[in-house]
Amino acid sequence: NAGVTQTPKFQVLKTGQSMTLQCAQDMNHEYMSWYRQDPGMGLRLIHYSVGAGITDQGEVPNGYNVSRSTTEDFPLRLLSAAPSQTSVYFCASTQAGTDTQYFGPGTRLTVL
Amino acid sequence: GQQLNQSPQSMFIQEGEDVSMNCTSSSIFNTWLWYKQDPGEGPVLLIALYKAGELTSNGRLTAQFGITRKDSFLNISASIPSDVGIYFCAGQLKEWEETSGSRLTFGEGTQLTVNP
Numbered sequence: 240n241a242g243v244t245q246t247p248k249f250q251v252l253k254t255g256q257s258m259t260l261q262c263a264q265d266m267n268h269e270y271m272s273w274y275r276q277d278p279g280m281g282l283r284l285i286h287y288s289v290g291a292g293i294t295d296q297g298e299v300p301n302g303y304n305v306s307r308s309t310t311e312d313f314p315l316r317l318l319s320a321a322p323s324q325t326s327v328y329f330c331a332s333t334q335a336g337t338d339t340q341y342f343g344p345g346t347r348l349t350v351l
Numbered sequence: 352g353q354q355l356n357q358s359p360q361s362m363f364i365q366e367g368e369d370v371s372m373n374c375t376s377s378s379i380f381n382t383w384l385w386y387k388q389d390p391g392e393g394p395v396l397l398i399a400l401y402k403a404g405e406l407t408s409n410g411r412l413t414a415q416f417g418i419t420r421k422d423s424f425l426n427i428s429a430s431i432p433s434d435v436g437i438y439f440c441a442g443q444l445k446e447w448e449e450t451s452g453s454r455l456t457f458g459e460g461t462q463l464t465v466n467p
Contacts, residue, residue, distance in 0.1 A: 281458050
């Protein structure tokens with residue numbers, strides 16, 4: 240199993256550009272989440288999903304969209320990137336009934 | 352916003368020393384988790400705690416779930432250079448228990464440096 244994979248690893252955008260951060264897991268986990276990590280602030284939940292077709296907002300959802308058309312994939316979309324979205328983004332998956340979140344390697348995003 | 356206060360923010364210790372860090376919250380948590388993050392990687396789960404008062408060990412690591420369910424600590428004994436990294440506490444709020452594991456609140460992290 241590859242676990243949780245994220246692409247790309249690094250990305251530089253200009254203000255106003257859009258892009259999609261990809262996340263996939265091959266463990267058949269029901270739950271998936273997106274976090275952003277900023278210095279001194281830990282990880283903050285952006286959006287999460289408890290199953291295909293179901294998504295909900297986390298702590299900092301503004302400026303981000305998600306969808307969950309399959310169990311395996313949970314892409315995060317930035318519709319119009321802003322410098323405040325410069326961060327490291329982590330995707331995680333969890334098997335229902337457990338609390339162990341498996342994290343991907345992260346995407347480092349810079350918005351100029 | 353953040354509901355977990357983690358301290359200290361950073362620690363610089365000598366190899367062989369013991370380390371202690373803790374997290375406190377104004378809210379009651381059902382579950383406390385401790386993660387470690389190495390540079391350039393995602394966090395990895397170290398210890399999970401599910402019951403108030405629970406004391407759990409994983410090798411040189413020991414963590415406890417506070418009796419009030421509003422705090423937890425992590426101890427590392429006899430530190431070694433590979434213990435370097437950022438340690439995060441995380442908790443699942445009681446009202447999120449139906450979405451177990453999908454919605455966690457994280458502390459700000461403790462940056463640990465171990466000098467050989």
